[in-house]
Structures are given as C-alpha cells and as structure tokens.
Amino acid sequence: MTQISERAAAPVEAPARPADPSAAESTARSAATAVTFAKALNTALADAMAADSSVLMFGEDVGPLGGVFRITDGLTARFGPGRCFDTPLAEAGIMGMAVGMAMNGMRPVVEMQFDAFAYPAFEQVVSHVAKLPNRTKGRVLLPMVIRIPYAGGIGGVEHHCDSSESYYAHTPGLTVLAPATVRDAYLMLREAIASPDPVVFLEPKKLYWSKEVVDLGELRRAFEDGSAPRTIGSAVVARSGTDATLIAYGPSVPTAMAAAAAAAEEGRSLEVIDVRSLVPFDDETVCASVRRTGRAVVIAETPGFASVAAEIVARVQERCFHSLAAPVRRVTGFDIPYPAPKLEHHFLPSVDRILDTVDELQWEDGQ
Amino acid sequence: MTIPTNSDSTRTEGGVDTQLLPSPVPVQLIDHHGEAHPDARYALPDPQALLAGYARLISGRRINDQANALVRQGRLAVYPSSHGQEACQVSAALVLQSQDWLFPTYRDTVAVITRGVDPLEVFTLLRGDWHSGYDPYELHVAPQATPLATQLLHAVGVAHAAKLRGEDTVVLALCGDGATSEGDFHEALNFAAVFHVPVVFFVQNNEYAISVPLKNQSVAPSLAHKAIGYGMPGERVDGNDLAALLSVLGAAVDSARSGGGPALIEAHTYRMQAHTNADDATRYRAAEDVDKWIPKDPISRLRTYLRGLSLLDDAVEEQFAAEAEAVAAAIRVGLNADVEVDPQELFAHVYTQKTAQLREQADLLRDELSREAVQS
Ligand SMILES: Cc1ncc(C[n+]2csc(CCOP(=O)(O)OP(=O)(O)O)c2C)c(N)n1
Ligand SMILES: [Mg+2]
Numbered sequence: 001m002t003q004i005s006e007r008a009a010a011p012v013e014a015p016a017r018p019a020d021p022s023a024a025e026s027t028a029r030s031a032a033t034a035v036t037f038a039k040a041l042n043t044a045l046a047d048a049m050a051a052d053s054s055v056l057m058f059g060e061d062v063g064p065l066g067g068v069f070r071i072t073d074g075l076t077a078r079f080g081p082g083r084c085f086d087t088p089l090a091e092a093g094i095m096g097m098a099v100g101m102a103m104n105g106m107r108p109v110v111e112m113q114f115d116a117f118a119y120p121a122f123e124q125v126v127s128h129v130a131k132l133p134n135r136t137k138g139r140v141l142l143p144m145v146i147r148i149p150y151a152g153g154i155g156g157v158e159h160h161c162d163s164s165e166s167y168y169a170h171t172p173g174l175t176v177l178a179p180a181t182v183r184d185a186y187l188m189l190r191e192a193i194a195s196p197d198p199v200v201f202l203e204p205k206k207l208y209w210s211k212e213v214v215d216l217g218e219l220r221r222a223f224e225d226g227s228a229p230r231t232i233g234s235a236v237v238a239r240s241g242t243d244a245t246l247i248a249y250g251p252s253v254p255t256a257m258a259a260a261a262a263a264a265e266e267g268r269s270l271e272v273i274d275v276r277s278l279v280p281f282d283d284e285t286v287c288a289s290v291r292r293t294g295r296a297v298v299i300a301e302t303p304g305f306a307s308v309a310a311e312i313v314a315r316v317q318e319r320c321f322h323s324l325a326a327p328v329r330r331v332t333g334f335d336i337p338y339p340a341p342k343l344e345h346h347f348l349p350s351v352d353r354i355l356d357t358v359d360e361l362q363w364e365d366g367q
Numbered sequence: 368m369t370i371p372t373n374s375d376s377t378r379t380e381g382g383v384d385t386q387l388l389p390s391p392v393p394v395q396l397i398d399h400h401g402e403a404h405p406d407a408r409y410a411l412p413d414p415q416a417l418l419a420g421y422a423r424l425i426s427g428r429r430i431n432d433q434a435n436a437l438v439r440q441g442r443l444a445v446y447p448s449s450h451g452q453e454a455c456q457v458s459a460a461l462v463l464q465s466q467d468w469l470f471p472t473y474r475d476t477v478a479v480i481t482r483g484v485d486p487l488e489v490f491t492l493l494r495g496d497w498h499s500g501y502d503p504y505e506l507h508v509a510p511q512a513t514p515l516a517t518q519l520l521h522a523v524g525v526a527h528a529a530k531l532r533g534e535d536t537v538v539l540a541l542c543g544d545g546a547t548s549e550g551d552f553h554e555a556l557n558f559a560a561v562f563h564v565p566v567v568f569f570v571q572n573n574e575y576a577i578s579v580p581l582k583n584q585s586v587a588p589s590l591a592h593k594a595i596g597y598g599m600p601g602e603r604v605d606g607n608d609l610a611a612l613l614s615v616l617g618a619a620v621d622s623a624r625s626g627g628g629p630a631l632i633e634a635h636t637y638r639m640q641a642h643t644n645a646d647d648a649t650r651y652r653a654a655e656d657v658d659k660w661i662p663k664d665p666i667s668r669l670r671t672y673l674r675g676l677s678l679l680d681d682a683v684e685e686q687f688a689a690e691a692e693a694v695a696a697a698i699r700v701g702l703n704a705d706v707e708v709d710p711q712e713l714f715a716h717v718y719t720q721k722t723a724q725l726r727e728q729a730d731l732l733r734d735e736l737s738r739e740a741v742q743s
Contacts, residue, residue: 056531082531088561093520093554100524103509105532108524120550127514128521135498135510138716172717196719233722280722 032215038208040182041071041147043216044189045109049079051224052107055193057084059094059111059147067111069149069208091117095124095146099132102142102198109145109193116159118148122167129198130173142198145189150178151251151301153206153348155341161205162338163302165250168200169278169311175232176278178202178250182212183219184276188231190223195232204251235282237289241271244295244358247286247312249275252299252349259299259354270358278308286312287319294325295361299349304332326362387600389591393635394615395605399663401671409614417669418678420457420609422687424666427453427477429691430486433698434476434493438644442702443493447474451607451639454665455571457481458612462620463539468507470522470540472515474571478541479508486694487701496708515546519555519568526564537565537623539616545576547593548584556631560597565623568631569616571606573638578651594631606636607665610672637663710736 049055057075059067063086066073075084087094091112098108112118118125125146133141152161168176175197179188185203192199222228238253239260248256253274260270271289275282290296296316300309313328331349339347396411397403403411412420427449434446449456452474460481463469471479476493480486484501491500492511499510509525512518522540529536546552547570559566570590574581587593594601604615612634619630637660641648648657673679714721714729721729 088554088557090554090557092551093523093558096517096520096551096555097524097527097558100521100526101528102524103503103521104525104528106528123514123551124517124520128517131498132510133719134716136503136716137497137712138719139502139504140510141719175718280718281724283723 032213032218034211035182035214035216036208037179037182037185037203037210037212038069038071040185040214040216040219041189041203042073042075043220044186044193045072045075046078047220047223048109048190048193049075049083052193053083054105055083055107055109056101057109057111058087058098060089060113061086062111068113069203069205071147071149071203071208072111091119091121092124095121095129098144098146099124099128099142102144103132103140107143107145107193109147111147111149113149114156114160115148115150115162115164118146118164125168125174125200126171130171133197134173141196143193143196145192145195145199145201147189147201147203149205149208150202151204151206152338152344153204153251153301155344156205157341158338161344163251163300163333165200165202165278166302166307169308173198174279175199176202177232177276178204178278179231179276180204180207180238180248180250180253180274182210183214184231184274186214186216186219187223187228188276191231199232202250206251207254210254231276233277233280233282235273235275235277235285237271237285238274239270239272241269241293243269243293244297244361245271245273245286245289245293246297246299246354246358247273247275247289247316248299249278249308251301255349255351256299256354259351259358262351263355263358266355268358275312281312281315283315283319287316290316290320290328291323294323295358296320296324296328297354297357297361298328298330298332299354300330300332301348302333303335304330305335307332326360329357329361331357385595387595387598389589389594389601389603389633393603393605393633394611395608396610396614397608397668397672399607399668401668401675403610403672406611406614409611409618412610412613412617414673414676414678416613417610418673418683420461420613421666421669421673421679422690423457423461423481424453424609424669425687426691426694427456427481428666429688429695430477430480430698433695434490435640435644437699437702443490444495445643445645446476446493447643448640449474449477451660451664452571452573452636453477454609454612454669455569455606455634455636458609458616459539459541459569462613462616463537466507466534466536467620468509468522468525468536468538470509470518470525470538471511472518472541472543472546473511473513474543475511475541479511480694482506482508484508486698490698490702494702496706497712516542516549516551516555518542519566520551520558522566522568523555523559523562523564526559526566527562530562530564535624537567537620539567539569539620541569541571543576544570544572544574544581544590545579545584546570547590556593556597556599556629559629560599563628565626566629567616567619567623568629570631570633571636572633573606573636575638575642575652577642577646578648580652589633591631591633597631599629599631601631601633603633603635606634607663607668609665609669636665 062072246256437443456477488501522538526538591601
C-alpha cells in the first residue's frame with residue numbers, strides 16, 4: 001500500500017518537497033504559471049485557513065508529511081499543529097470528531113486517505129453529517145468538508161481506486177463535488193469550505209499532477225471579492241459542439257475532452273459538459289445542451305448500475321424526450337469490483353469506447 | 368482514580384500507571400438501607416444538594432411513569448424508560464455548568480429535562496413530529512442520539528473545538544453498557560485521550576442491551592477498566608446512589624475542567640422495565656432478577672437518609688410530589704394537543720437553501736395537498 005501511495009504521491013516535477021510555508025503567498029505575486037491540480041488544492045486550503053481561523057485540517061498523515069498526496073503540504077508548518085494535525089488511525093473517529101467541531105464553531109476539513117478507506121466513516125456520514133442539520137431544523141449546521149482522493153487510473157492496488165460518488169450522491173443532505181480542472185480545484189475547494197452545508201469533495205487522483213496555466217493569486221482575489229462565478233450547483237460547457245453532448249465529471253472529463261477532439265478530426269462536433277457539482281445537480285445546463293444537440297452520452301468511471309450516471313440518463317430522458325434523436329447512452333465501468341492495475345484499462349471508459357458509443361446514436365445518414 | 372496532568376504521563380518507563388484503574392468495587396456513599404459510609408476519596412455531597420437532587424429524582428420517576436402512560440394512550444410512539452436509573456439521569460445534568468455540554472441518548476430523556484429543556488420539545492422526537500425538537504445551543508444539549516455510541520465522537524469534537532479556543536467547557540457524554548462494544552466508543556475514548564480533551568464518558572451499565580446481558584458484550588473486569596487501555600482514569604460507581612454519583616461525576620468534571628483530560632465513569636444500575644414498551648422482557652430475564660433490584664432503588668435509600676437527617680418530612684415529600692405532578696400534567700396537556708407540522712418543512716432543512724430538485728418536489732407535495740383540500 002505504501003508503495004502505491006508513494007508512487008501516486010510523487011509529483012510530476014519533484015518528489016515530496018519539504019514544507020514551504022511561503023508558497024501560498026508567493027503565488028499572490030506571480031502571474032499565470034503552470035500549476036498542478038494538487039498545488040491548486042493545497043493553495044486553496046492555505047488561503048481558506050489564512051482567511052478564517054476556524055478552518056481546521058485533519059486526518060491521517062496530513063500533518064508534517066503533508067498527506068500521502070501532499071495536498072496538505074506545509075500547512076502544519078505555517079498554521080501550527082492546532083490547525084492542521086494528524087489523528088489516530090480511525091476514520092469514523094475523524095468524521096465524528098469533525099461533526100462535533102462543526103457543531104461548535106469550527107469549519108473542519110478532513111481528509112480520508114483513499115476513497116475505499118472512507119467506508120469506516122460511513123455511518124457518521126450518513127447518520128449525522130447528512131442528517132443533523134435536518135434533524136435540528138437547521139439550528140445545527142455542519143460547515144465541514146470531506147476531502148476524498150478518489151477513483152482510479154493510477155495503477156493502484158485494491159482499495160485505492162474506488163469511485164464511491166454514488167453512495168454519497170444518494171444521501172440527501174450532502175453536497176457532492178468533483179472538480180476536473182486546476183481552476184475548479186481551487187475555486188470549488190474554497191467554495192466547499194465556505195459552504196454552510198457539509199460537502200463531500202472528490203479529488204480525482206489521476207488528475208493530481210495534471211497542469212494548467214492559471215494565476216492562483218487572481219483566482220484568490222476573484223473568490224474573495226465574490227467575482228468568481230459560483231460552482232456549487234452549476235455545470236459548465238467544457239467544449240462547445242453541435243452533434244451530440246458528452247456528459248462527464250471528475251476523472252471522466254479529460255477522457256470526454258479527448259474523445260471530442262478525436263471526433264472533431266472525424267468531422268463530428270461533440271459538446272462536453274463538465275457536471276462538476278453532482279449534488280446539487282444542474283439540470284438546466286445539461287438539458288439545454290442536450291436539447292441543442294439531440295443526442296447524449298454519459299461518461300463515468302464507475303460501475304454503471306444504480307449510479308450517478310444512471311441518474312443523469314434518467315433525468316435527461318425525463319426532461320428532453322422530445323428533443324432526443326436517439327436513446328441516451330452510458331459509457332461507464334463494468335459492474336465489477338475495481339480491477340487490478342494490469343486490467344484497469346479494460347474497465348475505464350476510453351476514447352474508443354466513447355466514440356463507438358457515439359457512432360451508435362442512430363445517425364440517419366449512416367455517418 | 369488519579370488524574371494525569373497530560374496524555375503522555377500515563378505511559379512510564381517502569382510500567383503501567385495502575386492508578387488509572389477504577390476502584391475494585393463501585394464507589395458507594397449511601398447504601399440501600401439509607402446509611403452513609405465515608406469514603407477517603409469522595410466526599411458526601413452537602414445535604415441540601417442531596418435534598419434538591421431528591422426532588423429531581425421524584426420528578427424523574429414521575430416523568431418516566433407519565434411517558435409510559437402516554438405510550439399506552441397512543442400519544443407517544445415509544446418510550447425507553449430510565450425507571451430505576453433516575454439517579455444517573457439527575458446527576459448527569461446536575462454536575463454540569465451552563466457552558467458545559469450534555470450528549471444524551473434515547474434513554475436519557477430525564478437527564479435532558481433535568482438540564483432544563485422544555486419537556487414538550489424533548490418529546491417531539493417520540494411523539495413523531497420531527498426527529499428532534501429542541502435547540503441544542505439553548506442549553507448546550509445535543510439531540511438525543513439513536514445510533515449507538517456515535518454521539519461520543521461528537522462530544523469529543525465539541526470539547527476539542529472548545530479547547531482550541533481556550534474555553535472553559537466540559538462535555539459529559541452518555542451511553543449504555545451495550546454501546547461500549549461499538550467501534551465508535553473505542554474511537555471516541557482514544558481520540559479524547561490522545562487530544563487530551565475535557566470529556567467525561569458516563570456509561571450507565573443497566574446490565575442489558577435490549578435482550579442481551581452484559582456478559583455477552585464484554586468479559587473485561589468492568590467497563591471502567593477499559594479506561595486504562597486509553598490512558599485515562601476509570602471509575603465505578605453505584606448507579607443508584609445519587610450521593611456517590613454526584614461526587615464521582617463531579618470530581619471527573621472538575622478534573623476535566625482544570626486540564627486533567629477525559630475520564631470514563633461506569634455506573635452500576637439496572638433497567639427495571641423492558642427496553643421500551645415494544646419489548647417483551649419476559650423472553651430473556653426472570654422476574655426474580657428484576658425483583659432483586661427493588662430494594663436498591665435510588666429513591667428509597669435517599670428518602671431514608673434524608674429523613675434520618677430530618678431534612679425530609681411528609682410536608683416536604685408532598686411538596687416534591689406536587690411539583691412532579693405539575694411537570695407530568697404539563698406533559699400530558701401538551702401531548703394531548705395535536706400540533707400541526709407543516710409538510711413543507713420536509714424540504715426546508717436538508718440544505719441551507721433548497722436545491723432546484725427539492726423546490727420541484729416541495730411544489731409537487733404542495734400541489735397534491737391543495738388538490739386534496741379542495742376535494743375534501
Ligand atoms: C448502531 C446501532 N445498532 C443497533 C441499534 C439498535 N438498538 C437500540 S438500543 C440498543 C441496545 C443498547 O443497549 P445499551 O447500550 O446497553 O443501552 P440501553 O438501551 O440499555 O440504555 C440497540 C441494539 C442502534 N440504535 N444503533
Ligand atoms: Mg444497557
């Protein structure tokens with residue numbers, strides 16, 4: 001397990017670096033540079049902690065180590081062990097303590113080390129995180145964020161690659177977010193921490209070391225002065241197109257973008273919607289796109305049965321029936337436990353599988 | 368029970384600090400004949416405090432009886448009675464100051480009411496109007512928890528937050544003997560000890576978890592012995608002796624307040640009635656076993672003791688009974704009146720703002736109800 005963590009944790013440009021407490025400030029001065037998804041998350045945490053002393057970060061190995069993926073790098077050094085700290089190894093303990101802290105004036109951010117290791121905390125999530133505000137008619141709010149390094153595509157061994165979003169999305173009371181871009185990684189984590197409602201924040205592991213040219217200082221200003229558009233409850237058109245809509249979120253967004261690029265070379269114009277906010281779900285943006293294109297494929301790296309992808313198909317069908325030229329299709333993983341590293345490529349939605357499915361969308365002219 | 372000054376001090380090079388171990392027999396200050404026994408470590412509470420506590424016991428017993436009656440009349444869905452455990456209930460509330468927090472379970476209605484929460488708001492849960500009826504911030508009482516031991520972790524979090532802000536807050540968290548088998552019990556005690564936060568874990572060992580006797584839950588020498596495994600002090604107390612409970616819990620609360628960290632207190636008591644009114648206790652325990660506990664009743668021994676001190680006579684007894692009756696009458700009247708619950712509330716508190724989907728669903732229900740209203 002350690003092997004996997006270390007491998008997955010190794011940033012593209014440099015291995016685990018020592019804590020750099022000034023890192024977050026320095027970005028304020030710099031203009032746009034190539035920034036990793038991981039760095040954007042790290043900066044969002046640092047900025048949120050700097051802006052609000054009630055924001056706390058805790059979990060397993062998130063202290064001096066900075067987390068197995070280094071997302072909390074430098075936070076203990078900068079904010080002290082009262083603000084970012086390691087807990088005993090007990091996920092229900094982490095979650096339950098966070099509930100109590102959120103009840104008592106704090107804004108805890110907890111890290112579940114890996115998707116499949118969040119399951120011991122499930123009772124706390126379902127019975128309390130999701131229900132306590134409703135139980136108390138909103139007298140007790142739980143402004144807390146559950147960060148989960150999530151999903152596969154990193155060659156991880158068993159228990160390190162689960163796509164667990166459907167469990168959370170099925171639970172009323174939870175906001176469930178899955179960013180797919182570096183910019184969204186920053187803005188959505190800031191928004192999650194600022195939210196009065198509990199948020200499950202799914203961080204696609206395979207995107208941690210992806211890079212984008214962004215100006216983190218500018219994003220910070222835009223978030224803090226309120227000019228950045230809100231992301232919770234809003235999907236975005238990641239690529240415009242006219243012939244069919246690919247609906248994706250989190251780790252499946254880059255795959256959908258690659259498929260759209262490949263389709264363009266073959267003369268087919270695909271629109272890509274990045275759902276990014278699984279709950280609340282943005283029916284409007286998704287349906288507006290499908291009504292324009294008349295065809296849709298939902299792409300998710302999870303077993304398809306009883307999944308978020310299944311829900312999206314149902315919603316689109318119910319709302320856009322008369323605009324549809326073909327049944328709404330899904331490209332998901334198979335209904336099997338997440339495969340071993342050498343087999344995961346068979347499971348994950350690929351560009352080819354997406355394009356094959358698009359080909360099957362009853363194009364009358366036989367394109 | 369000796370209180371360590373910080374969480375590291377319990378692990379010594381030479382071996383284990385056995386002073387964390389509870390006393391070999393439960394601490395008792397007034398026996399069931401009403402006789403006081405001095406204890407070297409725990410002082411007998413002031414007689415006036417015991418008299419005030421006695422009044423709360425009388426009230427607590429009356430509330431238990433009243434709630435049982437309301438179940439029979441169909442006014443409450445169910446009631447897990449604390450009959451026989453009233454001394455635990457009353458002491459849990461009385462040892463706390465206003466800034467402190469109480470984390471109760473479904474069985475601890477009397478403790479919640481003794482802390483001062485309006486009984487009608489407490490019974491919202493069991494009447495079935497909503498899952499919890501009172502404002503937890505008003506008197507620092509968490510909603511009564513149903514999923515066993517889960518609330519102990521919330522107690523740790525509340526205490527941890529208070530400690531980080533340097534506040535003078537102690538949290539008293541209740542659970543039953545069966546709940547000590549849950550993983551969350553272990554995680555809560557371990558977290559409390561490692562973070563050295565001011566939580567007093569108070570286990571009411573009433574010997575049963577629904578039908579399952581304690582011997583099927585644990586073969587530890589006592590539940591309080593578990594404390595040493597976390598590096599915190601444990602103590603055992605006669606759970607039907609209000610004097611001992613006030614003294615032992617009071618010492619643990621004082622210690623937690625002055626930076627001594629968490630403690631685990633086990634009260635030895637007995638569930639005199641079925642688990643709830645829906646349970647048939649004759650299927651798993653004999654009436655004679657229950658009868659053995661009748662002489663150990665928490666009320667009768669304190670009555671004898673206080674009458675011996677001439678603090679209690681018929682007139683005072685009558686006054687306490689009248690006060691208890693007034694509480695019961697208010698509960699009866701309140702619960703006999705039907706309360707309208709607005710179905711729109713179903714959608715109002717899931718998130719701080721309704722999602723588009725919940726707005727749609729709220730409209731659908733409103734529409735359905737208005738059509739029904741037109742038809743009828
Ligand atoms: C996690 C969980 N499992 C099962 C139950 C069902 N249940 C409710 S009360 C109870 C017995 C608990 O016994 P104990 O902790 O001794 O408390 P007591 O009821 O005796 O006060 C059980 C099994 C529950 N509420 N929560
Ligand atoms: Mg019990």
